[in-house]
Amino acid sequence: MTELPPADVLATALSRQPPRRDTAASWRHWCTTRHQFVPAPRLTLAQWKTMSLAERSLHDMHRTATHVNMPLLETPMSIKVSRLVNRRIRNNAFKQKPSTRAGVMVSGWGYQGKTETVCEVLAAFEEDWLLLHDQLNPQAVDGTRDLHLPIAYVQTPVTAKPKSTCQAILDFFGADTKNMTLPELVRQVAASLHDHGVKALVLDDITRLRMHRADDQDTLDLLRAFMSMNVTLVLIGVDIPHSGLLREGRWDEQTRQWLLPTSEHARVHGLEATQTERRFDLVELDRFRTTTPEQITAFHAHLTGLEDNLRLLKAPPGMLTSGTMPEYLMRRTDGVVGLLERLIEDGAQEAMDSGRETLDENLLDEVILSLDDPGRDAAAGEIPTIPGSPAPTTSGHLKTAPARPTKNRNTSFDDHGPGLAQPSA
Protein backbone atom coordinates (compact mmCIF):
# COMPACT_ATOMS: atom_id res chain seq x y z
CA MET A 1 0.00 0.00 0.00
CA THR A 2 1.36 3.42 -0.99
CA GLU A 3 2.06 5.89 1.86
CA LEU A 4 0.56 9.25 0.94
CA PRO A 5 1.00 12.44 2.98
CA PRO A 6 -2.00 13.65 5.02
CA ALA A 7 -4.38 15.91 3.05
CA ASP A 8 -3.52 19.06 5.07
CA VAL A 9 0.23 18.62 4.44
CA LEU A 10 -0.44 18.19 0.75
CA ALA A 11 -2.77 21.21 0.63
CA THR A 12 -0.10 23.38 2.28
CA ALA A 13 2.58 22.09 -0.07
CA LEU A 14 0.50 22.82 -3.13
CA SER A 15 -0.91 26.20 -2.18
CA ARG A 16 2.27 28.06 -1.32
CA GLN A 17 2.59 31.57 -2.63
CA PRO A 18 5.87 32.90 -4.03
CA PRO A 19 7.73 34.47 -1.12
CA ARG A 20 7.53 38.19 -0.51
CA ARG A 21 9.99 39.58 1.92
CA ASP A 22 9.71 43.33 1.54
CA THR A 23 7.46 44.02 4.52
CA ALA A 24 8.06 43.10 8.15
CA ALA A 25 5.11 40.69 8.14
CA SER A 26 6.06 38.98 4.87
CA TRP A 27 9.71 38.75 5.90
CA ARG A 28 8.74 37.11 9.18
CA HIS A 29 6.31 34.79 7.44
CA TRP A 30 9.04 33.72 4.99
CA CYS A 31 11.54 33.21 7.81
CA THR A 32 9.23 30.98 9.80
CA THR A 33 7.94 28.93 6.87
CA ARG A 34 11.00 28.71 4.65
CA HIS A 35 11.88 25.15 5.62
CA GLN A 36 8.35 23.85 5.99
CA PHE A 37 7.83 22.51 2.49
CA VAL A 38 7.27 18.77 2.56
CA PRO A 39 8.50 17.08 -0.62
CA ALA A 40 6.50 14.34 -2.31
CA PRO A 41 7.26 10.81 -1.10
CA ARG A 42 9.55 8.72 -3.29
CA LEU A 43 7.48 6.15 -5.12
CA THR A 44 8.51 3.44 -7.53
CA LEU A 45 6.77 3.16 -10.86
CA ALA A 46 5.07 -0.01 -9.62
CA GLN A 47 3.71 1.82 -6.55
CA TRP A 48 2.49 4.72 -8.67
CA LYS A 49 0.66 2.29 -10.97
CA THR A 50 -1.30 0.89 -8.03
CA MET A 51 -2.79 4.33 -7.31
CA SER A 52 -6.23 5.44 -8.39
CA LEU A 53 -6.41 8.17 -11.06
CA ALA A 54 -7.32 10.77 -8.41
CA GLU A 55 -4.39 9.73 -6.21
CA ARG A 56 -2.01 9.86 -9.14
CA SER A 57 -3.19 13.31 -10.11
CA LEU A 58 -2.63 14.62 -6.57
CA HIS A 59 0.72 12.91 -6.27
CA ASP A 60 1.83 14.32 -9.64
CA MET A 61 0.94 17.83 -8.49
CA HIS A 62 2.94 17.21 -5.35
CA ARG A 63 5.87 16.04 -7.48
CA THR A 64 5.69 19.22 -9.55
CA ALA A 65 5.61 21.32 -6.37
CA THR A 66 8.65 19.38 -5.16
CA HIS A 67 10.56 20.06 -8.36
CA VAL A 68 9.92 23.79 -8.28
CA ASN A 69 10.62 24.16 -4.55
CA MET A 70 14.04 22.60 -4.32
CA PRO A 71 15.91 23.52 -1.15
CA LEU A 72 18.98 25.74 -1.28
CA LEU A 73 22.03 23.55 -1.56
CA GLU A 74 25.32 24.55 0.00
CA THR A 75 28.03 25.21 -2.56
CA PRO A 76 31.64 26.23 -1.90
CA MET A 77 30.73 29.64 -3.37
CA SER A 78 27.67 30.13 -1.17
CA ILE A 79 29.59 28.97 1.92
CA LYS A 80 32.22 31.66 1.32
CA VAL A 81 29.57 34.38 1.06
CA SER A 82 27.49 33.07 3.97
CA ARG A 83 30.49 32.94 6.27
CA LEU A 84 31.51 36.51 5.61
CA VAL A 85 28.00 37.98 5.86
CA ASN A 86 27.29 35.94 8.96
CA ARG A 87 30.52 36.95 10.65
CA ARG A 88 30.06 40.62 9.90
CA ILE A 89 26.46 40.79 11.09
CA ARG A 90 27.05 38.81 14.27
CA ASN A 91 30.24 40.63 15.22
CA ASN A 92 28.59 44.00 14.61
CA ALA A 93 25.45 43.04 16.50
CA PHE A 94 27.40 42.18 19.65
CA LYS A 95 29.74 45.15 19.43
CA GLN A 96 29.22 47.53 22.35
CA LYS A 97 31.41 50.36 21.10
CA PRO A 98 29.65 53.30 19.44
CA SER A 99 31.90 53.19 16.36
CA THR A 100 30.30 52.85 12.91
CA ARG A 101 29.75 49.24 11.87
CA ALA A 102 31.44 47.97 8.72
CA GLY A 103 29.04 46.97 5.96
CA VAL A 104 29.10 44.10 3.48
CA MET A 105 28.69 44.15 -0.28
CA VAL A 106 27.74 40.90 -2.01
CA SER A 107 28.44 40.89 -5.71
CA GLY A 108 27.84 38.36 -8.47
CA TRP A 109 26.17 38.03 -11.85
CA GLY A 110 22.42 37.63 -12.25
CA TYR A 111 20.71 34.41 -11.09
CA GLN A 112 23.76 33.19 -9.19
CA GLY A 113 21.91 32.95 -5.90
CA LYS A 114 22.92 36.21 -4.19
CA THR A 115 19.47 37.02 -2.81
CA GLU A 116 18.67 33.52 -1.59
CA THR A 117 22.11 32.94 -0.07
CA VAL A 118 22.10 36.21 1.87
CA CYS A 119 18.44 35.94 2.95
CA GLU A 120 19.11 32.49 4.38
CA VAL A 121 22.00 33.81 6.48
CA LEU A 122 19.92 36.74 7.68
CA ALA A 123 16.93 34.58 8.54
CA ALA A 124 19.13 32.26 10.60
CA PHE A 125 20.64 35.26 12.39
CA GLU A 126 17.19 36.69 13.08
CA GLU A 127 16.00 33.42 14.62
CA ASP A 128 19.03 33.24 16.90
CA TRP A 129 18.81 36.90 17.86
CA LEU A 130 15.11 36.72 18.69
CA LEU A 131 15.68 33.59 20.72
CA LEU A 132 18.44 35.33 22.61
CA HIS A 133 16.26 38.34 23.32
CA ASP A 134 13.14 36.34 23.90
CA GLN A 135 11.26 38.14 21.12
CA LEU A 136 11.57 41.57 22.76
CA ASN A 137 13.58 44.50 21.53
CA PRO A 138 16.25 45.09 24.17
CA GLN A 139 16.38 48.76 23.16
CA ALA A 140 12.64 49.38 23.55
CA VAL A 141 11.41 51.72 26.25
CA ASP A 142 8.86 50.16 28.63
CA GLY A 143 5.29 50.83 27.62
CA THR A 144 6.18 51.76 24.04
CA ARG A 145 7.39 48.41 22.85
CA ASP A 146 7.81 48.24 19.12
CA LEU A 147 7.92 45.01 17.23
CA HIS A 148 11.47 43.74 17.33
CA LEU A 149 12.72 43.42 13.75
CA PRO A 150 16.44 42.54 13.68
CA ILE A 151 16.49 42.44 9.85
CA ALA A 152 15.01 44.93 7.40
CA TYR A 153 15.00 43.64 3.81
CA VAL A 154 14.45 46.24 1.10
CA GLN A 155 14.63 46.09 -2.68
CA THR A 156 16.19 49.10 -4.30
CA PRO A 157 13.54 50.94 -6.33
CA VAL A 158 14.23 50.80 -10.10
CA THR A 159 14.55 54.57 -10.24
CA ALA A 160 15.93 55.22 -6.80
CA LYS A 161 16.03 58.68 -5.37
CA PRO A 162 16.74 59.51 -1.75
CA LYS A 163 13.02 59.99 -1.09
CA SER A 164 11.83 56.82 -2.84
CA THR A 165 14.58 54.81 -1.11
CA CYS A 166 13.51 56.11 2.30
CA GLN A 167 9.93 55.28 1.36
CA ALA A 168 10.93 51.73 0.36
CA ILE A 169 12.67 51.29 3.74
CA LEU A 170 9.69 52.69 5.62
CA ASP A 171 7.32 50.47 3.62
CA PHE A 172 9.11 47.52 5.21
CA PHE A 173 8.04 48.83 8.62
CA GLY A 174 4.56 49.74 7.38
CA ALA A 175 5.13 53.39 8.34
CA ASP A 176 3.01 56.12 6.81
CA THR A 177 5.15 58.26 4.50
CA LYS A 178 2.49 60.42 2.89
CA ASN A 179 3.44 64.07 2.24
CA MET A 180 6.74 63.79 4.11
CA THR A 181 9.73 65.91 3.16
CA LEU A 182 13.16 64.32 2.75
CA PRO A 183 14.43 65.47 6.19
CA GLU A 184 11.26 64.06 7.77
CA LEU A 185 11.70 60.77 5.89
CA VAL A 186 15.34 60.49 6.97
CA ARG A 187 14.37 61.13 10.59
CA GLN A 188 11.60 58.56 10.29
CA VAL A 189 13.96 55.92 8.86
CA ALA A 190 16.48 56.58 11.63
CA ALA A 191 13.72 56.33 14.24
CA SER A 192 12.34 53.11 12.72
CA LEU A 193 15.76 51.46 12.60
CA HIS A 194 16.32 52.33 16.22
CA ASP A 195 12.85 51.62 17.58
CA HIS A 196 12.61 48.21 15.94
CA GLY A 197 16.09 47.20 17.06
CA VAL A 198 17.26 46.64 13.47
CA LYS A 199 20.72 45.06 13.31
CA ALA A 200 21.06 44.70 9.55
CA LEU A 201 19.53 46.75 6.77
CA VAL A 202 19.65 44.87 3.46
CA LEU A 203 19.41 46.72 0.18
CA ASP A 204 19.02 44.14 -2.56
CA ASP A 205 19.65 44.94 -6.22
CA ILE A 206 21.67 48.01 -5.22
CA THR A 207 23.27 48.11 -8.68
CA ARG A 208 20.00 49.55 -9.96
CA LEU A 209 21.66 52.77 -8.82
CA ARG A 210 23.55 54.33 -11.71
CA MET A 211 26.44 56.27 -10.31
CA HIS A 212 26.57 58.75 -13.18
CA ARG A 213 23.23 60.13 -11.96
CA ALA A 214 23.41 62.70 -9.20
CA ASP A 215 20.22 61.36 -7.55
CA ASP A 216 21.71 57.89 -7.35
CA GLN A 217 24.99 59.08 -5.84
CA ASP A 218 22.93 60.98 -3.35
CA THR A 219 20.97 57.83 -2.53
CA LEU A 220 24.11 55.82 -1.85
CA ASP A 221 25.40 58.61 0.36
CA LEU A 222 22.11 58.56 2.24
CA LEU A 223 22.30 54.80 2.77
CA ARG A 224 25.80 55.16 4.16
CA ALA A 225 24.38 57.69 6.63
CA PHE A 226 22.25 54.95 8.20
CA MET A 227 25.42 53.10 9.16
CA SER A 228 25.65 55.64 11.98
CA MET A 229 22.63 53.93 13.51
CA ASN A 230 24.83 50.94 14.47
CA VAL A 231 23.19 48.97 11.73
CA THR A 232 25.09 46.62 9.42
CA LEU A 233 24.42 47.71 5.86
CA VAL A 234 24.25 44.74 3.48
CA LEU A 235 24.29 45.73 -0.18
CA ILE A 236 23.60 43.08 -2.82
CA GLY A 237 24.16 43.75 -6.51
CA VAL A 238 25.34 42.62 -9.92
CA ASP A 239 29.06 43.07 -10.63
CA ILE A 240 29.53 45.72 -7.95
CA PRO A 241 33.24 46.38 -8.76
CA HIS A 242 32.31 47.62 -12.22
CA SER A 243 29.04 49.27 -11.32
CA GLY A 244 30.44 52.57 -10.14
CA LEU A 245 29.36 52.00 -6.52
CA LEU A 246 33.00 51.90 -5.46
CA ARG A 247 34.09 54.71 -7.71
CA GLU A 248 34.78 57.06 -4.86
CA GLY A 249 36.10 54.30 -2.64
CA ARG A 250 39.63 53.15 -2.02
CA TRP A 251 40.92 49.67 -1.28
CA ASP A 252 42.62 49.30 2.08
CA GLU A 253 45.17 46.50 1.66
CA GLN A 254 45.72 46.19 5.40
CA THR A 255 42.11 45.44 6.39
CA ARG A 256 41.16 44.13 2.93
CA GLN A 257 38.12 46.38 2.94
CA TRP A 258 36.78 49.16 0.77
CA LEU A 259 36.65 52.63 2.32
CA LEU A 260 33.96 54.96 1.10
CA PRO A 261 33.97 58.69 1.82
CA THR A 262 32.08 60.17 4.73
CA SER A 263 28.36 60.55 4.32
CA GLU A 264 27.17 64.08 3.68
CA HIS A 265 23.64 63.10 4.70
CA ALA A 266 24.86 61.84 8.08
CA ARG A 267 26.20 65.32 8.81
CA VAL A 268 23.34 67.31 7.27
CA HIS A 269 20.64 65.28 9.01
CA GLY A 270 22.45 65.19 12.34
CA LEU A 271 22.85 61.41 12.33
CA GLU A 272 26.51 61.80 13.10
CA ALA A 273 28.55 64.75 14.34
CA THR A 274 31.96 63.43 13.31
CA GLN A 275 32.90 62.46 9.79
CA THR A 276 33.93 58.83 9.51
CA GLU A 277 34.71 56.83 6.42
CA ARG A 278 32.50 53.83 5.80
CA ARG A 279 34.15 50.43 5.61
CA PHE A 280 32.83 47.60 3.48
CA ASP A 281 33.80 44.00 2.93
CA LEU A 282 33.24 42.96 -0.65
CA VAL A 283 32.54 39.32 -1.39
CA GLU A 284 31.88 37.70 -4.74
CA LEU A 285 29.36 34.90 -5.27
CA ASP A 286 30.75 33.01 -8.21
CA ARG A 287 29.21 30.52 -10.60
CA PHE A 288 30.33 26.90 -10.76
CA ARG A 289 33.64 26.51 -12.50
CA THR A 290 35.36 23.34 -13.62
CA THR A 291 39.03 24.22 -13.88
CA THR A 292 40.27 22.21 -10.91
CA PRO A 293 39.36 18.71 -9.65
CA GLU A 294 37.87 20.32 -6.51
CA GLN A 295 35.59 22.50 -8.61
CA ILE A 296 34.46 19.51 -10.68
CA THR A 297 33.76 17.56 -7.49
CA ALA A 298 31.72 20.48 -6.12
CA PHE A 299 29.68 20.68 -9.34
CA HIS A 300 28.99 16.94 -9.25
CA ALA A 301 27.98 17.20 -5.58
CA HIS A 302 25.49 19.93 -6.52
CA LEU A 303 24.05 17.79 -9.32
CA THR A 304 23.71 14.88 -6.89
CA GLY A 305 21.82 17.22 -4.53
CA LEU A 306 19.46 18.26 -7.33
CA GLU A 307 18.92 14.66 -8.40
CA ASP A 308 18.08 13.70 -4.85
CA ASN A 309 15.21 16.18 -4.90
CA LEU A 310 13.68 14.88 -8.12
CA ARG A 311 10.73 12.51 -8.05
CA LEU A 312 10.83 11.03 -11.57
CA LEU A 313 9.58 7.48 -11.77
CA LYS A 314 12.10 6.06 -14.23
CA ALA A 315 15.20 8.00 -13.17
CA PRO A 316 18.30 5.80 -13.09
CA PRO A 317 20.84 6.40 -10.30
CA GLY A 318 23.44 8.98 -11.36
CA MET A 319 21.02 10.49 -13.88
CA LEU A 320 22.64 13.95 -13.63
CA THR A 321 26.19 12.92 -12.80
CA SER A 322 27.10 10.09 -15.12
CA GLY A 323 28.29 10.05 -18.74
CA THR A 324 28.43 13.41 -20.48
CA MET A 325 25.51 14.87 -18.49
CA PRO A 326 27.65 17.14 -16.23
CA GLU A 327 29.41 18.62 -19.28
CA TYR A 328 26.06 19.05 -21.00
CA LEU A 329 24.55 20.85 -17.99
CA MET A 330 27.60 23.09 -17.70
CA ARG A 331 27.30 23.96 -21.37
CA ARG A 332 23.60 24.80 -21.07
CA THR A 333 23.91 26.91 -17.92
CA ASP A 334 27.49 28.14 -17.70
CA GLY A 335 27.49 26.90 -14.10
CA VAL A 336 24.91 29.49 -12.97
CA VAL A 337 22.86 27.90 -10.15
CA GLY A 338 19.65 29.69 -11.05
CA LEU A 339 19.80 28.61 -14.69
CA LEU A 340 20.61 25.06 -13.67
CA GLU A 341 17.62 25.01 -11.33
CA ARG A 342 15.38 26.37 -14.09
CA LEU A 343 16.60 23.84 -16.67
CA ILE A 344 16.12 20.91 -14.31
CA GLU A 345 12.68 21.97 -13.11
CA ASP A 346 11.41 22.61 -16.66
CA GLY A 347 13.01 19.35 -17.80
CA ALA A 348 11.35 17.45 -14.94
CA GLN A 349 7.94 18.82 -15.96
CA GLU A 350 8.56 17.80 -19.56
CA ALA A 351 9.64 14.34 -18.36
CA MET A 352 6.37 13.98 -16.44
CA ASP A 353 4.15 15.39 -19.20
CA SER A 354 5.68 13.14 -21.86
CA GLY A 355 5.68 10.07 -19.64
CA ARG A 356 9.42 9.64 -20.15
CA GLU A 357 9.94 10.15 -16.40
CA THR A 358 13.69 10.64 -16.65
CA LEU A 359 16.09 13.39 -17.73
CA ASP A 360 18.54 12.92 -20.57
CA GLU A 361 20.24 15.24 -23.03
CA ASN A 362 17.64 14.67 -25.75
CA LEU A 363 14.82 15.66 -23.44
CA LEU A 364 16.69 18.69 -22.06
CA ASP A 365 17.43 19.81 -25.63
CA GLU A 366 13.70 20.38 -25.95
CA VAL A 367 13.68 22.75 -22.99
CA ILE A 368 14.06 26.35 -24.00
CA LEU A 369 15.38 28.45 -21.14
CA SER A 370 13.45 31.65 -20.84
CA LEU A 371 13.64 34.14 -18.01
CA ASP A 372 10.59 36.37 -18.08
CA ASP A 373 10.74 37.67 -14.57
CA PRO A 374 9.09 41.03 -13.97
CA GLY A 375 10.85 41.27 -10.58
CA ARG A 376 14.31 41.45 -12.19
CA ASP A 377 15.75 44.52 -13.86
CA ALA A 378 17.45 43.41 -17.09
CA ALA A 379 19.10 46.81 -17.49
CA ALA A 380 20.88 46.27 -14.15
CA GLY A 381 22.26 42.88 -15.26
CA GLU A 382 19.86 40.87 -13.10
CA ILE A 383 19.00 38.58 -16.02
CA PRO A 384 22.05 36.55 -17.05
CA THR A 385 23.04 35.76 -20.59
CA ILE A 386 21.88 32.25 -21.34
CA PRO A 387 24.54 30.21 -23.18
CA GLY A 388 23.70 30.10 -26.86
CA SER A 389 21.41 33.11 -26.62
CA PRO A 390 21.75 36.73 -27.68
CA ALA A 391 22.72 39.23 -24.97
CA PRO A 392 19.88 40.11 -22.58
CA THR A 393 17.44 42.67 -23.90
CA THR A 394 16.31 45.55 -21.75
CA SER A 395 12.78 44.14 -21.86
CA GLY A 396 14.12 41.27 -19.81
CA HIS A 397 12.85 38.73 -22.35
CA LEU A 398 15.35 36.10 -23.36
CA LYS A 399 15.08 32.89 -25.26
CA THR A 400 17.71 30.54 -26.44
CA ALA A 401 17.94 27.58 -28.74
CA PRO A 402 19.24 24.32 -27.30
CA ALA A 403 23.01 24.43 -26.90
CA ARG A 404 24.63 21.94 -29.23
CA PRO A 405 28.40 21.49 -29.35
CA THR A 406 29.83 23.01 -32.49
CA LYS A 407 33.25 21.40 -32.34
CA ASN A 408 34.27 17.79 -32.08
CA ARG A 409 36.22 18.48 -28.94
CA ASN A 410 34.09 18.87 -25.82
CA THR A 411 34.87 22.35 -24.54
CA SER A 412 32.27 22.69 -21.85
CA PHE A 413 34.67 21.94 -19.04
CA ASP A 414 37.13 24.53 -20.31
CA ASP A 415 37.06 27.41 -17.93
CA HIS A 416 36.40 30.80 -19.43
CA GLY A 417 38.66 32.61 -16.99
CA PRO A 418 37.95 34.46 -13.80
CA GLY A 419 34.66 36.34 -13.71
CA LEU A 420 36.07 39.41 -12.05
CA ALA A 421 39.50 40.81 -11.53
CA GLN A 422 39.11 42.25 -8.05
CA PRO A 423 40.63 41.98 -4.65
CA SER A 424 39.06 39.02 -2.89
CA ALA A 425 37.44 39.72 0.41
Ligand SMILES: Nc1ncnc2c1ncn2[C@@H]1O[C@H](COP(=O)(O)OP(=O)(O)OP(=O)(O)O)[C@@H](O)[C@H]1O
Ligand atom coordinates in the same frame (compact mmCIF):
# COMPACT_ATOMS: atom_id res chain seq x y z
N1 LIG B 1 22.72 27.29 -3.51
C1 LIG B 1 21.64 27.10 -4.28
N2 LIG B 1 21.12 25.87 -4.46
C2 LIG B 1 20.04 25.68 -5.23
N3 LIG B 1 19.39 26.66 -5.86
C3 LIG B 1 19.84 27.91 -5.72
C4 LIG B 1 20.99 28.20 -4.93
N4 LIG B 1 21.21 29.52 -4.95
C5 LIG B 1 20.22 30.03 -5.73
N5 LIG B 1 19.42 29.08 -6.19
C6 LIG B 1 18.24 29.30 -7.05
O1 LIG B 1 18.65 30.13 -8.12
C7 LIG B 1 17.63 31.08 -8.42
C8 LIG B 1 18.27 32.45 -8.50
O2 LIG B 1 18.70 32.82 -7.19
P1 LIG B 1 18.65 34.33 -6.68
O3 LIG B 1 17.34 34.96 -6.98
O4 LIG B 1 19.08 34.32 -5.26
O5 LIG B 1 19.77 34.95 -7.63
P2 LIG B 1 20.37 36.41 -7.66
O6 LIG B 1 21.84 36.25 -7.78
O7 LIG B 1 19.84 37.20 -6.51
O8 LIG B 1 19.80 36.96 -9.03
P3 LIG B 1 19.49 38.51 -9.47
O9 LIG B 1 20.80 39.19 -9.72
O10 LIG B 1 18.71 38.31 -10.74
O11 LIG B 1 18.71 39.15 -8.36
C9 LIG B 1 16.57 30.97 -7.36
O12 LIG B 1 15.41 30.38 -7.90
C10 LIG B 1 17.18 30.10 -6.29
O13 LIG B 1 16.23 29.23 -5.72
Ligand SMILES: [Mg+2]
Ligand atom coordinates in the same frame (compact mmCIF):
# COMPACT_ATOMS: atom_id res chain seq x y z
MG1 LIG C 1 18.54 38.80 -6.43
